[in-house]
Amino acid sequence: MQTAALQTPALLVDADALEHNLATMAAALPGDRLRPHVKAHKCTALACLQAEAGHNGFTCATVREVEGMAAAHLGHDLLLANEALDTHRLGILLRTGRATRITVAVDSEETIAAAAEGGIDEVLIDVNVGLPRCGVDPSDAGRLADTARGRGLQVRGVMGYEGQATVIADRDERAAAVDQAMALLQKAHQDVGGEVLSAGATVTYDLNTVATEIQAGSYALMDTTFQPLVPEFRVALRLLTTVISVSSRWAVCDGGLKALGMDHGNPTIEGADVLFVSDEHTTFIPRDRRVKVGDRIQLLPAHVDPTVAYHAHVHLVRADDVLETWPVDLRGW
Numbered sequence: 001m002q003t004a005a006l007q008t009p010a011l012l013v014d015a016d017a018l019e020h021n022l023a024t025m026a027a028a029l030p031g032d033r034l035r036p037h038v039k040a041h042k043c044t045a046l047a048c049l050q051a052e053a054g055h056n057g058f059t060c061a062t063v064r065e066v067e068g069m070a071a072a073h074l075g076h077d078l079l080l081a082n083e084a085l086d087t088h089r090l091g092i093l094l095r096t097g098r099a100t101r102i103t104v105a106v107d108s109e110e111t112i113a114a115a116a117e118g119g120i121d122e123v124l125i126d127v128n129v130g131l132p133r134c135g136v137d138p139s140d141a142g143r144l145a146d147t148a149r150g151r152g153l154q155v156r157g158v159m160g161y162e163g164q165a166t167v168i169a170d171r172d173e174r175a176a177a178v179d180q181a182m183a184l185l186q187k188a189h190q191d192v193g194g195e196v197l198s199a200g201a202t203v204t205y206d207l208n209t210v211a212t213e214i215q216a217g218s219y220a221l222m223d224t225t226f227q228p229l230v231p232e233f234r235v236a237l238r239l240l241t242t243v244i245s246v247s248s249r250w251a252v253c254d255g256g257l258k259a260l261g262m263d264h265g266n267p268t269i270e271g272a273d274v275l276f277v278s279d280e281h282t283t284f285i286p287r288d289r290r291v292k293v294g295d296r297i298q299l300l301p302a303h304v305d306p307t308v309a310y311h312a313h314v315h316l317v318r319a320d321d322v323l324e325t326w327p328v329d330l331r332g333w
Contacts, residue, residue, distance in 0.1 A: 001322040003315070004296065008242045009255035011307070011314040012298070015323055017236035018049075018220060018316070024232055025219050026053040029205060035059045035079060035198065037217030040305050042330035043314060044072035046220060059198075059215045063089050066102060068330040075099030079198065081159060081215060083111045083126065083134050091119020103156055107136040109147055116151040123153050124198060127188040129160035129181035138184045142191025157194030160185040161215070166203045169229065175207045182210035203229045223304040225264040237307065237314075239267065239299040241282065243291050253297045256280045260299065261306030267299040 003012065025034060036050045039061035047058060047069065057077035060066045063086065066078050070093045080090070082105055093099040105126040106112045115123055125145050128135030136144050145155045165177035182199065189197055200214030203226050208214060218226050221237040239260060241253035256279050260267055266274045267282065275283045282299060291297070301307040308314065309331055316324040 003240060003317055003320050003322060006240060006315060006322065008240055008253075008296070009259040010240045011311045012238045012240050012317045013046075013221065013314050013326075014234075014236045014238070015316050015318045017222075017234040018046075021220050021222060021233045021236060022049060022053050025205070025216065026055070029214055029216070030054055032057060033213060034205075035213045035215050036220070037061070037081070037215045038065055038069065038330060040217030040308070041221055041314075042308055042328050043326050044068055044074065044329055045324070045326040047072070047074055050220065057213070059217070062330075062333050063087075064333050065330045066090055066099070067093065070099040072329075075102070077101045078103070079124070079159075079215075080104045081124075081126075081161075081198070083107055085111065085114045087114050087118025087120050089118075094119060094121070105134070105159055106144070106148060107134055108144075112144070112148045112151055112153065115148075116153055121154055122156050123148050124156055124159045124194075124196060125188065125192050127158050127160040127185055129162055129184045129199070130177075131161055131163040133161070133163065135160060136188075138188040141188035145192040145194075155192060155194050157196030157198070157212075158185055158189045158192050159196070159198035159215075160188070161201070162199060162204060162208070163201065165207075166201050166226070166229075171207075171229075174204065174229070178204050178207045182208060186210060202226055202233070205230070218304050221304045221308070223264070223302055223307075224268045224300050225302050235300055237301060237304055239301060239307070241297050241299060243293055243295040243297055244281075246291060246293055250275060250283050250285050251291045251297075252281050252283050253299070254280060255299055256282055259307070259310055260301055261303035261310070263306065264302035267301050269297060269299055272297075 037059040162181035168174040199211035202218040241255035245252040
């Protein structure tokens with residue numbers, strides 16, 4: 001199939017860019033040094049390629065992602081790096097042998113109780129390292145670990161997400177923010193124990209030297225927000241659209257808010273200026289060529305994760321050839 005035959009809007013993954021990104025990260029963080037985060041692509045076919053690159057443990061954000069990874073025989077070592085109160089579905093995966101190992105993040109007595117009652121054996125203490133989201137205060141991590149062990153759980157170690165550093169453009173300032181966050185995680189780890197310090201993101205993967213494993217996700221597909229911070233990775237994800245209207249000043253294509261993650265801003269169109277994005281449309285001004293109704297236009301998303309979650313499929317392409325079509329089978333909750 002050619003991309004011209006695809007109904008738009010359609011998500012494309014450039015095969016060469018994807019291969020480059022997977023190889024680049026595998027060389028930098030081989031094997032268990034990387035725990036790829038599947039929330040970025042929600043696609044077990046892509047996760048299989050990450051496993052083939054040597055990464056056998058994966059990070060998940062939802063119970064659904066854990067279930068899907070186990071169903072795809074990728075349940076060797078799964079981390080639900082998120083608090084969950086309904087863990088019975090995860091316990092079923094372990095009892096039936098569909099998953100070999102599942103670890104859950106906990107940051108309260110309630111989430112510890114949920115893990116124990118749901119049939120989970122292993123947890124990480126989630127530590128707040130500066131991002132106002134989940135995580136226990138570092139000074140309270142040891143007490144929480146003792147509580148977990150008192151419920152019969154094995155505490156593998158700690159995790160913390162230095163998300164506040166991922167928005168810092170200057171590399172030196174970003175490195176300083178990572179160091180500050182990891183000092184908090186190390187403090188907590190001294191009280192908690194265990195062999196795991198899990199942290200990191202794509203834009204801190206080479207700055208975080210404290211974590212034993214890095215939870216990078218965006219690197220595989222990459223977007224226009226993070227790519228300038230880590231230019232060694234290439235933007236592989238694009239939204240294929242069709243021009244449906246042209247005026248004397250602007251043109252409109254058929255991909256909008258319902259096909260793009262917009263929390264990081266407008267998409268990019270090479271050779272054009274995006275004016276605004278509405279429900280089903282992106283309005284843009286071409287700079288270097290005239291466009292006509294029926295032309296195909298590719299939009300580069302500003303945020304990979306929510307963009308992928310809007311779509312049922314992604315198409316692996318090389319130039320204009322569709323090589324494979326993959327279901328985005330980890331969507332939902």
